[in-house]
Amino acid sequence: MIMTSEQQLKLQAFLDGELPEKEARDAAALVARDAEAADLVAELRNTRRALAGFEPGLKVPESRECYWSRIERLIQRLEPAPATAPSVSFFGRLRRFLVPTGAVAALVIVAAVAVLELGRPGVLARPETEMTSPDSAAFTYQDDANGTTLVWLSYPAESGFAEKAVH
Amino acid sequence: MAETDHSSAEDATLVRAARAGDTGAFEELVARHRDKIYARAYSMVRNEDEALDLSQEAWVKGWHRLKQFQGESSFSTWMTRIVINLCLDELRKQKRQRTDSIEEMDEESGGVERQMPVVTVNPTERLERGELRQRIDRAMDLLSYEHRTVLVLHEFEEMEYKEIARTMGCSIGTVMSRLFYARRKLAARLADLKAEI
Amino acid sequence: MRFKKPLSVCPGWLAALCFLMTFTGIAAPAKDLKFQALLVWATDAEKSPDHNHKPVDAEVLKKLRELPLRWKNYFEVRREHFIVPRGGAEKVTLSDKCKIGVTDVDGRHVEVSLIGKGEPVLKRIQPLSRGETLVLGGNAPDSTGWLVVLKRVE
Secondary structure, three states: OOOOHHHHHHHHHHHOOOOOHHHHHHHHHHHHHOHHHHHHHHHHHHHHHHHHOOHHHOOOOOOHHHHHHHHHHHHHHHOOOOOOHHHHHHHHHHHHHOOOOOOHHHHHHHHHHHHHHHHOOOOOOOOEEEEOOOOOOEEEEEEOOOOEEEEEEOOOHHHOHHHHHHO | OHHHHHHHOOHHHHHHHHHOOOHHHHHHHHHHHHHHHHHHHHHHHOOHHHHHHHHHHHHHHHHHOHHHOOOOOOHHHHHHHHHHHHHHHHHHHHHHHHHOOOHHHHOOOOOHHHHOOOOOOOOOOOOOHHHHHHHHHHHHHOOOHHHHHHHHHHHHOOOOHHHHHHHHOOOHHHHHHHHHHHHHHHHHHHHHHHHOO | OOOHHHHHHOOHHHHHHHHHHHHHOOOOOOOOEEEEEEEEEEEOOOOOOOOOOEEOOHHHHHHHHOOOOOOOEEEEEEEEEEEEOOOOEEEEEOOOOEEEEEEEOOOOEEEEEEEEOOEEEEEEEEEOOOOOEEEEEEEEOOOEEEEEEEEEOO
8 A cells, every 4th residue: 555645654653653543553464464564664763763872871071170261251251241240440549639528439330231231241241141931942044244133933923923913 | 068969869858958048058969960960061062071061051040040940850950951941042142143044943953864774783782881972962963953942852852743843943844854864864873884994 | 729629519429419410411301212013914815815914014014024934914903002111111002912011121121922812822032223123923724823922112
């Protein structure tokens, strides 16, 4: 018997335990009576078994220390800068030129804000997209020449969000 | 001393400590699960350097999102989802650069695999584990990213069809056909490889 | 030396404050951020089934044509202009099921959140200077697409 595409996918779903009980019984019956169906299921099963032992063998090709050190650097780079560090020496010098009054302290605060405003690299080292659902994903296309960023969401069209959003 | 404490602590304890800013605790979590996270990235992108970068980026993202981890799944599962999404993002970006078309992202490959003769002999039967891994590795390289990703999510991540559909932003029907084509292609490749001996 | 006298006459903190205000620009009142948000339907169909939808204007069309999108036509579903106060946030409704929120993070970065069917879908933080555009999009049924085109006007 020549199987249809639908039958083939059903046999696969049967193998993967994705069929409802009634359809699973029908699929099992087809496998029992049809050699081609049985061969196909056997092939799919063999592939599945072959893959089962594949991934666990992969290991990070770097030492623990080396691997961690880059992560640590990236984390530190994205951490907010300490609020006071850059301004201390600047105001040490500034103080010598200004009349020392009690208000200098207030000035330090104002200046610290200003210096940080001008000098810090930004909230993030690079833009970040965060999907609310861990199962969703987005990817980004950057057109620097036109100052346009496109963020494309893998929000399923079937969800009805888009349809309802537009209509 | 502190390291010894970390190494004997459970993941949940380490997550709590890391959330409070303890990078030592987070380093221990990285050490424990780095192979799995790297392996998942490698399975998807098929490039050692990219897999390293993406897995490390995933850890950085994980660190910044620790507050969002509520413990509904294990920490390693949570981290795995982060690296999967990063890889999907990267692969789509690469595919976009190649095809320059969003429409093509969801394009199905042809139906040739449906007509392929079934591989009746298990081509991996008598292979040593290392040899088998090598052969699968080569066969996986030849799959398109959509096919490989569905395989990875189903076989390694043990996701159900509907979870894969959600993750990849496609229909369950598409997942089923991609998985079918991927398995059939892989079987054919493995059979070919055997014939080369 | 020339400046010694005025500095000693004025309260020191005031002089220094003036100096800092001049050179850092922090004295200028922080300007609000102005945005234009468009909800767009992307399709190969020649006409939108809704006669209220008009083709997007030439400027938006040009932007979209330069992106790797291959739909033939883009229809404007809704257009909103809104202001985000410095350090503040604003939400706008683009359809019954689609809202966006924009927060000024630090004057350079904005946090844009997309809310679909009342649920947060995406949050993105990025720099968005005057004249720059952020496009959020996704596939819609029947090989169409939806786009939110957010432009910082000022």
